Amino acid sequence: DTAVSQTPKYLVTQMGNDKSIKCEQNLGHDTMYWYKQDSKKFLKIMFSYNNKELIINETVPNRFSPKSPDKAHLNLHINSLELGDSAVYFCASSQIPTGAKSSYNSPLHFGNGTRLTVT
């Protein structure tokens, strides 16, 4: 059973196109994320949704729009793709504490990544 699955695995497209990446998790987690990993392997958070509500929105261009139809799905739509968008995009999920302080914070469970190449 795949815990966090994202599709497609590879995405090659031309500048200016619009593309989407889908992500689904079957772990019952309430929080999902999108991370971007650039060519130097740096991992940066882009968005986070908790129970379909946006809770983290880093400084990401407006061309990137996440959509969470339910807490098990978080899709990423990218408009007007640019060369600099080429990267590996990772979806992840976790269970975060409901209170301000908690003794538990689950680790991130990542999908296998989507390698986006913009030509």
Add this chain to the structure above:
Amino acid sequence: AQKVTQAQTEISVVEKEDVTLDCVYETRDTTYYLFWYKQPPSGELVFLIRRNSFDEQNEISGRYSWNFQKSTSSFNFTITASQVVDSAVYFCALSEAANAGKSTFGDGTTLTVKP
């Protein structure tokens, strides 16, 4: 603001050597969580260990061990008797309880274990 520094960009060792990967973090929160993840050449990100800020007990899992020291804000990772399969990029990450949901990653350390 939370920050993680992995000063070692690349490390190369010969099989069976011990190797320590350093991680230094910054946070203003008193409750936080530290993680290590492994990214092998195949590309997936695999969780290795989680530590709470109020639990400084070191941990050993097979050839892996972790040394958490709040006094120096460090969470170092040691691989004993390294193997070629340990070759990967290793990431240290920090998540603050007050900023629940946001994990900040270090820049990663690329470990190469040569036969």
